[in-house]
Amino acid sequence: MPTAVSAPRTLYDKIWDDHVVDVQDDGLALIYIDRHLVHEVTSPQAFEGLRSAGRPVRRPDCTLATVDHNIPTISRKNLTTIESFVEEPDSRAQCMALEDNVKEFGLTYFGLKDKRQGIVHVIGPEQGFTLPGITCVCGDSHTSTHGAFGSLAFGIGTSEVEHVLATQTLLQKKGQNMRITVDGDLHEGVTSKDVILHIIGVIGTAGGTGSVIEYAGSVFRGFSMEARMSVCNMSIEAGARAGMVAPDEVTFNYLRGRPLSPKGEEWDRAEAYWRTLKSDEGARFDIEVKINAADIIPTITWGTSPQDVVPITGAVPDPSTMTDPVKRASAERSLAYMGLTPNTPMEDIKVDRIFIGSCTNSRIEDLRSAARVVLAAGPDTKVAPGVHAMIVPGSGLIKKHAEAEGLDAVFKRAGFDWREAGCSMCLGMNPDQLAPGERCASTSNRNFEGRQGSGGRTHLVSPAMAAAAAITGKLTDVRKFMGATADSNVAAGPKLKLAKASEFMDDAILPSPAPQAPSVTSSTASDLPPSEAPSTVQKFIVVKGVAAPLHIENVDTDMIIPKQFLKTLKRTGLANGLFFTLRKDPHTGKDKDFILNREPYIRSKILVCTGKNFGCGSSREHAPWSLNDFGIRCIIAPSFADIFRNNSMQNGMLPVSISQEDCRALAEDAEAGLELEVDLEKEEIRRPNGKAAIPFKTDPFRRHCLLNGLDDIALTLQRGSAIEEFEQRRSAVWPWLDGFGYKTGKISVAATKNAKKMDW
Ligand SMILES: CC(C)[C@H](C(=O)O)[C@@H](O)C(=O)O
Numbered sequence: 001m002p003t004a005v006s007a008p009r010t011l012y013d014k015i016w017d018d019h020v021v022d023v024q025d026d027g028l029a030l031i032y033i034d035r036h037l038v039h040e041v042t043s044p045q046a047f048e049g050l051r052s053a054g055r056p057v058r059r060p061d062c063t064l065a066t067v068d069h070n071i072p073t074i075s076r077k078n079l080t081t082i083e084s085f086v087e088e089p090d091s092r093a094q095c096m097a098l099e100d101n102v103k104e105f106g107l108t109y110f111g112l113k114d115k116r117q118g119i120v121h122v123i124g125p126e127q128g129f130t131l132p133g134i135t136c137v138c139g140d141s142h143t144s145t146h147g148a149f150g151s152l153a154f155g156i157g158t159s160e161v162e163h164v165l166a167t168q169t170l171l172q173k174k175g176q177n178m179r180i181t182v183d184g185d186l187h188e189g190v191t192s193k194d195v196i197l198h199i200i201g202v203i204g205t206a207g208g209t210g211s212v213i214e215y216a217g218s219v220f221r222g223f224s225m226e227a228r229m230s231v232c233n234m235s236i237e238a239g240a241r242a243g244m245v246a247p248d249e250v251t252f253n254y255l256r257g258r259p260l261s262p263k264g265e266e267w268d269r270a271e272a273y274w275r276t277l278k279s280d281e282g283a284r285f286d287i288e289v290k291i292n293a294a295d296i297i298p299t300i301t302w303g304t305s306p307q308d309v310v311p312i313t314g315a316v317p318d319p320s321t322m323t324d325p326v327k328r329a330s331a332e333r334s335l336a337y338m339g340l341t342p343n344t345p346m347e348d349i350k351v352d353r354i355f356i357g358s359c360t361n362s363r364i365e366d367l368r369s370a371a372r373v374v375l376a377a378g379p380d381t382k383v384a385p386g387v388h389a390m391i392v393p394g395s396g397l398i399k400k401h402a403e404a405e406g407l408d409a410v411f412k413r414a415g416f417d418w419r420e421a422g423c424s425m426c427l428g429m430n431p432d433q434l435a436p437g438e439r440c441a442s443t444s445n446r447n448f449e450g451r452q453g454s455g456g457r458t459h460l461v462s463p464a465m466a467a468a469a470a471i472t473g474k475l476t477d478v479r480k481f482m483g484a485t486a487d488s489n490v491a492a493g494p495k496l497k498l499a500k501a502s503e504f505m506d507d508a509i510l511p512s513p514a515p516q517a518p519s520v521t522s523s524t525a526s527d528l529p530p531s532e533a534p535s536t537v538q539k540f541i542v543v544k545g546v547a548a549p550l551h552i553e554n555v556d557t558d559m560i561i562p563k564q565f566l567k568t569l570k571r572t573g574l575a576n577g578l579f580f581t582l583r584k585d586p587h588t589g590k591d592k593d594f595i596l597n598r599e600p601y602i603r604s605k606i607l608v609c610t611g612k613n614f615g616c617g618s619s620r621e622h623a624p625w626s627l628n629d630f631g632i633r634c635i636i637a638p639s640f641a642d643i644f645r646n647n648s649m650q651n652g653m654l655p656v657s658i659s660q661e662d663c664r665a666l667a668e669d670a671e672a673g674l675e676l677e678v679d680l681e682k683e684e685i686r687r688p689n690g691k692a693a694i695p696f697k698t699d700p701f702r703r704h705c706l707l708n709g710l711d712d713i714a715l716t717l718q719r720g721s722a723i724e725e726f727e728q729r730r731s732a733v734w735p736w737l738d739g740f741g742y743k744t745g746k747i748s749v750a751a752t753k754n755a756k757k758m759d760w
């Protein structure tokens with residue numbers, strides 16, 4: 001319901017205001033979550049938490065689960081059960097745990113036999129589960145994708161997944177409003193992927209930290225929903241909490257008729273509301289960035305961070321020309337990893353592998369644009385000798401759609417490998433991986449070290465550029481596949497039939513799962529009202545000990561703990577995986593000369609990082625879990641990525657941000673092997689040898705929770721009546737959000753009523 005305020009509001013302000021259940025004086029709000037997507041990697045520990053506290057899932061009707069990260073993308077002809085189909089034992093265990101959990105908690109699930117299975121961020125929009133004006137979360141950083149519909153969509157860690165499952169709410173502080181406007185006309189051959197890579201090159205991977213980005217201007221207005229999703233998807237690579245595009249006719253046309261979109265009168269009501277969802281004239285943005293569309297040309301990454309971009313016409317940068325020593329060191333490190341020589345023209349770089357897929361670029365338009373390049377190259381075009389080019393559609397329905405259009409035939413004839421849906425080589429939790437040293441042109445979103453396979457080298461590109469590289473065997477300017485000859489080749493090629501997504505959406509009603517009563521494994525927890533369920537959060541008061549210095553910028557969570565360690569059902573036992581690629585030699589498995597392998601840092605309790613944006617990238621809570629397991633309770637850095645900061649505090653760990661100068665001073669103490677003492681009560685870091693303590697600030701609520709070891713879920717459950725009141729209002733004002741299309745309704749959480757009042 002639009003609130004009566006006079007000041008002009010942004011789209012983000014409006015959605016935020018419409019979801020506040022309760023707000024504290026310090027601005028910390030309890031916000032309602034309309035849609036929750038669940039996958040196998042970040043949910044097992046969350047379900048286990050519910051089980052041991054005897055809590056049900058509050059809104060199964062607003063929750064949708066699928067398997068995507070671990071599953072093989074080979075033919076499913078011989079698929080009988082997930083147990084026999086997924087060969088790798090840890091991957092299998094995660095998939096099976098999800099299947100057990102969805103049964104036990106009564107959730108709708110698209111399993112491997114369901115043609116609607118696919119990457120969470122592809123199936124949500126495809127089904128109309130994602131709608132304008134909603135809040136949408138998932139234990140996955142690329143939840144930002146759903147913001148393309150004008151929703152507030154963001155990734156969360158596993159503790160927060162548990163929080164949403166139990167309460168359908170989250171504790172959040174509002175972020176900043178940031179607007180990125182791209183106006184003007186894009187050159188031919190420039191796609192949404194080039195636009196977002198260019199943006200990240202301009203603002204950097206920390207540019208959006210603490211902000212929600214609204215993408216505005218004629219370029220995004222002119223984009224399809226698929227293109228808007230690719231842009232919003234990579235908001236996380238720009239460091240933002242979320243990205244969004246105001247809904248318009250393009251959005252409504254995409255959603256009309258989708259299985260879970262509102263129907264009939266509900267649609268009319270919904271559409272009228274959705275039309276109010278745009279930033280008001282004069283609304284205030286904290287940060288404004290303006291980009292001229294004409295400045296963008298097909299863009300590609302050269303290094304190991306998504307901000308390492310260069311036009312395809314450019315060359316590998318030369319670190320010796322960089323004045324900032326941290327930047328120079330990080331560029332040198334990237335080039336060594338990437339096996340590249342400064343000043344090499346990008347188009348001279350040979351590739352071994354091509355990956356067209358991922359939640360960024362695996363939708364029908366992406367496949368069409370790749371197929372067009374293949375056709376433009378001529379009738380006998382083949383993938384270059386020695387190159388393996390893989391195409392992985394984002395969902396089973398996209399695969400069917402592409403096959404109905406004849407795209408698969410174009411690809412197969414040219415020698416591409418046409419696979420089944422899943423995350424695949426975007427992060428290689430399944431067998432689709434790069435071998436050490438292999439170089440890949442990839443339509444995914446992350447080029448971190450080891451991301452697609454240990455020692456693998458990734459260049460991020462658009463689907464059209466990936467197809468061009470597949471054909472030439474080198475990074476290639478896609479504009480070489482444009483013009484009169486290309487057009488006549490396309491015209492002379494096979495007649496492709498344009499199909500509509502609605503032709504493949506014949507399942508209007510989702511199965512209605514009958515929830516089994518959640519089983520309770522802890523004998524005492526079931527007898528307790530939720531607020532008294534034992535808190536698992538350890539207190540943080542004072543931590544004194546060895547501090548390890550680290551001089552790396554943009555330490556990403558793939559670096560903190562690589563994908564092979566995500567296949568666990570537990571929150572513990574991850575110390576061995578911490579900074580694995582920096583600590584262990586991939587060939588011998590022996591310790592490398594990394595700081596945490598040396599005395600006295602092997603006993604570190606504190607990590608002092610002098611580079612900004614610590615913990616960027618994926619939402620994996622495994623990152624703080626592994627630090628914690630190693631014994632590190634406090635990380636000091638100039639700045640943190642939002643999800644990592646939240647995840648750490650959910651685990652009784654303290655992320656402290658202080659100036660880069662102070663970080664450098666502390667790193668010097670650490671290098672001398674001197675102990676530091678972090679005092680949360682006094683909010684200061686005490687240094688050895690009588691040096692002045694360094695003060696820091698923490699959010700008052702988080703500080704209170706850490707000092708007392710309080711568990712967020714128990715605290716939120718005390719707000720049971722406010723949540724119920726909100727739900728009643730929600731049903732009256734936005735009735736289409738009550739699990740429209742599902743047969744099962746909500747499950748009431750009677751236990752919340754008896755909850756004992758706790759310190760909030
Ligand atoms: C597994 C999940 C936590 C992770 C994410 O949050 O992004 C993954 O999807 C990724 O892309 O690295």
Ligand code: SF4
Nearest residue numbers: 142358359423426427
């Ligand atoms: S980024 Fe890759 S691994 Fe993560 S959800 Fe998207 S496709 Fe899956």
